[in-house]
């Protein structure tokens with residue numbers, strides 16, 4: 001439905017905004033496929049694919065309107081008063097509505113009240129699309145006979161000529177210590193030309209030592225031979241244990257692709273990994289490497305985007321949205337750590353999985369897709385692994401996505417480089433530690449390992465699962481827990497170094513407040529936060545191992561730009577003995593001196609009520625363990641847990657991938673969970689719980705299979721409240737459609753029909769192939 005107040009003058013063709021002539025048919029086909037598969041309007045998919053800001057959104061902002069009587073706030077409700085106060089303090093005189101809504105409970109009502117009184121007004125700020133950055137360049141022309149020049153002018157011209165005849169204006173000014181006036185005079189005499197050129201903000205321009213291709217091991221060599229022979233759409237699984245040299249294989253496989261004039265996309269799960277991997281690629285390929293992820297500024301992303309369109313052979317390294325990199329001539333797509341959940345977009349629509357989109361993209365671009373992993377996902381395993389044909393099983397083997405059949409290859413790197421051993425894994429039963437009288441959060445074995453680090457000068461990594469320890473604030477006397485006023489979650493404690501301000505924050509809606517000294521319920525002074533997982537562990541370390549130098553690596557300490565790189569470089573330069581952190585340090589990290597890996601509490605990984613919990617725990621723990629012993633010194637790993645017999649823990653200890661995966665596959669098959677069967681999750685939310693419940697009950701009714709087909713058709717599970725039943729004052733219910741392998745996966749009723757049954761106060765979202773139920 002086109003907006004009615006559209007100004008035809010303001011409408012621009014997409015081609016005018018991006019680059020005319022782009023969006024070849026195969027790229028459109030990709031976007032259309034994403035839109036159809038994930039039940040998302042095409043425009044939403046285009047917005048996902050394009051760099052942010054290009055099709056920018058107007059922003060609603062609120063400002064004071066002027067004539068507010070003195071002391072007026074006395075007559076306001078608390079929400080309205082708070083809005084007035086905030087606006088009064090604002091430097092720019094206004095705030096975005098999104099910000100106010102986060103800061104003020106019941107902000108909507110407060111705003112309504114104030115606008116009725118005419119004390120505030122809201123207005124739309126037009127979008128600010130990114131622009132190219134222009135800079136003045138000076139080009140040497142020469143001196144026509146008869147032109148007079150002072151000595152100084154001659155000098156400047158000579159510098160320019162000697163430096164290749166072309167410099168940025170600012171550069172030339174710096175070198176010659178001269179004003180732009182002098183250079184303009186030269187221009188007016190026809191000796192130089194000054195023109196504006198675009199400067200690309202495509203990130204890091206540091207010089208690096210060049211790195212030569214390594215002599216490959218036999219396994220690497222044989223993988224590379226297969227890869228080099230591939231032409232057209234092929235699907236490859238590179239299954240290599242941690243430290244087996246997968247990255248080296250990607251590097252050497254991509255080199256001939258660039259030589260052929262084509263480009264490659266390399267996807268990594270998280271930004272935290274990008275600096276190290278990018279460094280390795282840059283050391284090999286220099287300026288041909290382009291980085292693309294959400295940590296870049298809008299301008300940088302805009303420039304990277306246009307650089308990709310230029311079509312010269314290049315490598316784009318990025319997180320999931322880089323699968324939409326507009327490379328006209330694509331020669332290969334690599335997905336490293338393909339099992340990682342960060343490849344799936346949770347919100348907003350399209351809730352795409354980069355692996356699924358990568359298959360389509362590779363098919364449309366007719367190029368190979370290479371999935372790399374030490375612990376392939378069950379979905380990938382079922383599709384790519386070589387197994388004996390099994391007719392009873394094969395009918396269950398449905399393709400995840402509807403791609404056309406393509407040659408599939410399984411390449412294996414079963415050993416670490418130079419025959420290095422995988423670290424032995426010791427599982428410590430924390431119940432026994434407690435019985436032995438050890439009250440510390442570190443088991444005796446881990447303590448011994450930490451002591452050894454100090455003695456030997458080797459390095460270690462301590463992993464804390466994000467959800468394992470919470471950082472909530474609670475009362476020791478009455479048990480009261482501080483919760484977000486808008487969501488059914490506890491607030492967590494944050495200590496930001498920059499502002500030195502302590503805040504309690506809601507991770508779901510962004511609400512924050514300052515901490516209280518006393519329990520609001522019983523007024524007890526024993527009202528404390530327990531510290532975030534990493535914070536608590538670093539404190540315990542400081543007490544028990546004062547000589548150990550520790551770097552904390554988590555979302556709090558890596559918030560600033562480049563913090564990942566800085567902290568990892570400091571660690572690699574041995575400025576610390578121990579790296580303590582969460583999820584983000586599990587993957588890809590390649591620091592040879594690390595010999596000890598400790599997992600403080602594996603249990604947080606196991607207790608999720610989710611059919612994928614065991615698989616995820618196995619993958620995460622295998623990755624963490626794999627950080628140890630990658631250099632010359634032998635490594636070891638200690639996993640602390642209260643569930644030492646859990647199959648996932650047992651499998652990590654024995655380092656037996658295939659046995660674990662076979663057992664998991666059987667469970668999934670019996671229950672028709674992916675990869676044997678597929679899921680669509682319907683999420684409904686709204687401010688009024690009764691309306692939400694009514695709506696979802698009606699949808700559940702509409703989505704039931706036709707009478708008489710119940711036995712073999714899809715199942716409707718639910719409705720049930722979402723795991724977090726309220727966020728930003730919106731109640732959330734959900735419905736799961738489970739399709740057995742023999743049923744085509746799509747909504748049994750058209751989406752439009754479902755939407756038409758939702759009152760306008762209720763939001764409906766569709767998640768195809770959901771990862772979090």
Ligand code: ADP
Pocket residue numbers: 214215216217220240241242243244245246247248249417590630
């Ligand atoms: P993976 O990606 O499988 O975890 P990497 O590619 O990071 O493994 O390799 C592990 C380490 O071994 C890296 O430090 C890498 O430089 C080194 N390496 C890889 N291949 C070789 C090789 N053929 N010869 C020597 N060193 C290698």
Ligand code: ZN
Pocket residue numbers: 475476477478479480519520521522523524
């Ligand atoms: Zn209390």
Ligand code: ZN
Pocket residue numbers: 484485486487506507508509510511727728
């Ligand atoms: Zn909240």
